[in-house]
Amino acid sequence: MSADAEWETVIGLEVHCELATQTKLFCGCPNAFGDDPNTNVCPVCLGLPGSLPVINAQAVELAMRIGTALHCEIRPSSFARKNYFYPDQAKDYQISQYDEPINANGSLPLPDGTVIGVTRAHLEEDTGKLTHVGAGGRISSAHHALVDYNRSGVPLVEIVSEPDIRSAAQARAYASELRGILVATGASDGRMEEGSMRIDANVSVRPVGAGEFGTRCEIKNLNSLRSLGRAIEYEVARQIALIDAGEAVRQETRHWDEAAGRTESMRSKEEANDYRYFPEPDLVPLVPDAAWQGRVAAALGPMPADRRAELRQALGGSPSEAEVDQIRAVVDLGLDSLVLAAVTAGAPAALALARASNEVAAEGEAGLALPAESFAALLVHEGSGVLSATQSKAVLHELVERGGGDPAALAKEMGFEALGADSLAAVVAEVIAASPDEWTRYVEGDEKVSGVFVGAVMKATKGQANGKEVVAELQRLRG
């Protein structure tokens, strides 16, 4: 039995999300990315003898926002010590929530309607960062290592899913949806490339219909959605091949090598650390009261799923497949408020969605800063035919460049004067006069020739003419 169709993939994801707090989890050092090494450190995050942790209220609040958005129970919780030696671990233990997480028993519905269970979403501190110096850059061959403790003590929320995910594509959808939620809650900037969101995947396979799970492997170093998908596909194929060859899958931790496109064994279950968890005596239990929880829930804005629903509504409730993709892209990029503002101001919904998901999205960060009123006014002009599609896109780019403005004035400045019906007729008449032979063929029924006239009119008007109106004028003159 080797056909993939006979195997079911079972995946659970552990997502580490760096919280976008001002300061670290247990001290007042700035939580900042990219500063000079070991500049954002103090006795607490360096683990100096005698220092003590103090919990950051903003981190607790962001963790509760995540829990609320993931429909978790928010619970009285406590911290534990996870003990292991590693040079990036300032105290040689990590303060983490263990048997009493702040958030538990939640769920995350995917855009396709599948609901993935969320086991827990707990608070913990990040480690420092090691750089291996010397041959190869790998720990085994390095001459020495440098440690930067700027990241030591940065707050993380680890979101653990149930083993409810059944394919690489679904894993990507889960991670993508979770990323959208983390950004929407304000808990994270969601930047995977900066390590703001890091994913470990627990992957196993089992014969379709089997009740028990297969032996799982944990895959680390998944730094993008693309890596996540590729690594799972590789790992599933590897496990099926092993079983087909009559071998057993070993429970182990595996490292994803992005360049080589494969997973490699890091350590087996037998070599795994005994973390010797025990309650952290330096921190009192964390019991957010009901009033605080209520304030957090009340202050939470709409989540991506709500925002997609709102856009679907604006499009009349039954978007095309292409529009569904556009809606997802616009919400992921945080451009949905731009679209809705344009629709409210009278712009055609499909046009606003298309412009936002294509042209505005292509502008990157600058596109996010485009004032909604400029965008709305532009699309109203385009929708009413005052500006052609080509002109509108040019004006849009200029609006983004300038950070907003009045699109009508800008169009005028760019020479995109709207053509009145009279001047269009005059231009069409001139074009016909200049090409008598083509006109004769058109009158005799050769429709293809209309393209020649439209092109000529466009050239004469520098693109200001509306193609459909030109054709209408040609047909009127033909009689």
Added chain:
Amino acid sequence: MSSAREVAAAVRSGDRSARQVTEEALAAVAAGDGEVHAFVEVLGDEALARADAVDAAIAAGQDPGPLAGVPVALKDNLCTRGIPTTCGSRILEGWRPPYDATVVELLRGAGAIALGKTNMDEFAMGSSTENSAFGPTRNPHCLERVPGGSSGGSAAAVAAGFVPLGLGSDTGGSIRQPAALCGVVGMKPTYGRVSRYGLVAFASSLDQIGPFARNVEDAALLFDVLARHDPRDTTSLRHRAPPTLDTVEAGVDGVRVGVCPDLIEGCAPDVAARVYEAAEALHAAGAQVEEIKVPEFAYGLSAYYLIAPAEASSNLARYDGVRYGLRVDADDAAAMNTATRTAGFGAEVKRRIMLGTYALSAGYYDAYYAQAQRVRTMVVEAFGRAYASVDVLLGATAPTTAFALGDKVDDPMAMYMNDICTIPSNLAGHPAVSVPFGAGADGLPVGVQVLAPPLEEALLFRVARAVEAGAPQAAWSA
């Protein structure tokens, strides 16, 4: 030999300068500490500079605080900015903390002069101050005997008359036991009363900083300075401690004192006899004295020797050679960790790290660590039942008077038994104090222990003062 209160009063009134007091203390240390070895670091220039600052404040008409010009000895597990803090260990030799412990700041704010850092059992693990990497401290009353431990340096510095006040830390009796053996007052506050920020951790859920003094009033004076909420320690109590010094002479009329045989019967007969005499003295002073049994105390020692090493195994993991202190180079990071820790830690510290690591390991956690925590709860509940019928408990502090150097270094269990009477208060987080009460058969000091419910430090000092007032004059206290 002036009390802290007398020194502070003289300095505040201008009768004596802080510099003069400090110079005298430094001279006493220079003359006597060669044989006692209470200090591992004497802060000559720093102390004199502080003294001058105090004198300048007084000259400017300001009040430097209730400890104006009073020299204080600091146990060497209290972080002092820019000043070596070793915890009696090679592994921290040469490390200079970039910050002061909260208690060090509070002392400075009260006008006290930090005179030096005192010797201790390595990382506060021991009962004799013989486990120091820098050599043992000797008992000032008999140089062949130990001063107790682990805060033996501070106890000896106060007992020798070098300083009127000292600070120690008490995880299982490390203030009270050396106080008893050195014939001084040593007190462990309620857990959370005094900030642990800047106290190098041994067992975080048990550690508490407290005062040494030659009399109860001075101990109360120092406690009142230290008992402050500290936002840097989340286990620090927000509850404001009422001043204890004001009521220390209020007497014990009507106070119900429970004499606890479980804290007496295992002790040497001469020690037990002193405790019963102290009970008599309290009765004579108006207290209602009765016997109260708390058999659960017998399990405290076993629970303690699982919980404290478990926490220590984690707290001491950071001494890995990566960031500070000793580093012994090796081929890779893990080998460097091992080489550093092998060279840097002494035998007792290694023993407790192994014990604690074992107690927390997968498969053993429930049988050892979790079970010890259940015993801890049982001890707390037993205290609660006792305090339903009495206001304070009375017992011995240590089973014997000071023992000879080298006597117990090869017998860890015999050494651990020193803590049997002091451990219950640590497990419960309750306050307790050791007060000198006469001498044993060998003529050396005996300490009587008063135990009180949580937050009842004022009552504790009142009873301690009554014990002190009823104590026989001993040769060593002259």
